[in-house]
Amino acid sequence: MALFASCGEALVLGLASGPACIAACGPVLVPSLLAERAGLRPHVRYLSAFLAARLLGYMLFAVVAWELGALASMLPAPRLLMMGAVYVLLAGVLLWYAYSTRSSCSSSCADSKLVQIGENRNRGVAGAAALGLLTGLNLCPPFIAAGIRAAQLGSMAAALLFFVAFFLGTSLWFVPFISLGCIARNQAVLTVARMAMALIALYYLSMGIAMLLGKKSYGY
């Protein structure tokens, strides 16, 4: 009964904090989805890989959270280090993604009138998985709330279940992202998406380096 209650609590927590989750993942998800081919199917595939990897990130965090009990990540210094590392890795994957999108376009656009942007399926799935895993480890406020609650549960299995339910609750909010597949793709959309990815990567990189150096985000 207690297990059901905690799962229900996690589901409600996930549903309630879903907008904060999509806000946190938006800078990563939106431009990378826009760099994909148009159509609902490629977007469903991309989002599935992203969410599956995000679930894996949650699970990893749940294991660590339960094992450490006191949630080492909540202490200011390790938390800053972990977020810094995640931001730097996110920046690296985004830059790679932006670069590889250019490669796939130049090979497909050069010799055919049937321009198929983002044809490389492996790149799409691998990139989505890498981004999903890293955003799964990103310490956004709802995630921290879930982590604290999971650490208070009686067993690792309960903590894992808690995170699965939390994941399901938040994931519902990601479904509308599939509609980005309805936006027609042309060279302009692809170029804007790639440039935005590079810019967001630079932003994350600068924040990540600052955090790794133990600095606050701003110099005010």
Next chain:
Amino acid sequence: MATEARILPFARPAPRGILWSLFLTLPIFLWSLLMMGFRPGAKFDPVSSIAAILTALFMTVLFFMMMRTGSTYRWRRIFFVSLGVLFPIGFIYNLVLARGTMGIPIEEMIAGRTPFCFMPIPMLILPAAFTKTVAFPGSIASTSHGIAAMVGLWLALTLVMGKGWCSYACFFGGIEEGVAAIPPRAKIRKLDPRLRFVPWAVLLAMVLLSLALFEPAYCMWLCPFKAVTEYVAARNLLGLVQNVIFILLFAGLVIVLPFLTKKRTQCSWFCPFGAFQSIFNKFSIFEMKIDQSRCHPCLLCQNACPNLSLSKESIARGETLLSCMKCGACVDACPRHAMVWHIKGTQIAWKPERARLMFLYGAWALAIMFGGTIIAGSLATILHFIV
């Protein structure tokens, strides 16, 4: 020889008579007086009165010249560059007066004592929709109603004028337009057309980051105009880095590149607000069109456009790109009068002067309301120092 003959200019319409031009200018003169505060019961100190009168006359004379000569761009540019030069003077003076420094410390931001700017408007929308909270900690009055009024006013004007806002109201664009006017010829002429997409990428990135981090990301890290308005009161290395970024962007995009290219490079290649404004060109009833029966693509319009809003493809389609700022440079540059002001829903080249007039009344009223009052305030500041 035959090609040369084809691009010979059509006869330019005769200038308007002085009396008719004066009559057309009269509403603008009255509007100028109203906006400068000349109403029954208003009290002025002598210096502010002089500044207000000078500004009202300045704006009226420029409009008169637009009516008299039929050209738009060069007269608008005089106003716009004056605004660009004078705005920082008045702004910095007021900042120093109110705060004692140009630097903003975080306490001032949290307290909402930051002057509101229109630039973060696109970045406010998503955070406001998700959380019903404005992410920008500033105000133009003592309460957040100031921000609501500013956004509402901007929206109403933008729906009518589209991206005309960037040519008649933005107090930042004048600096680079002034710098671009200095060299006689562009030193760099071959410009990568893909750079036109950068403002859209900056817009997308900044809107998403502002929602994720709940802060106006552009103002925090990327606004070139922090260099001439209010910088970060740097308290550590990061603050220094932020200020260095602002200064480098300003130097590159507002000074060096406009000088080398004779274009408004910050507006064309970077400004996310400009990209956002472009969307409203879809709704605005005013636009520039090319009368293709007259056009023999000499590309003079493309060269004259300060915002890279014309390409060979768009000229072939008889229209400008979405980023057109309606400054009138292309119309003035066209020797065959093929480029015309146009009202959507009418035939191309159907009374283009009437379309121009209708647009200019709205645009100049806006210019006086925003730019004119800023110019008057800055002039008063300078006069206070001199007198």
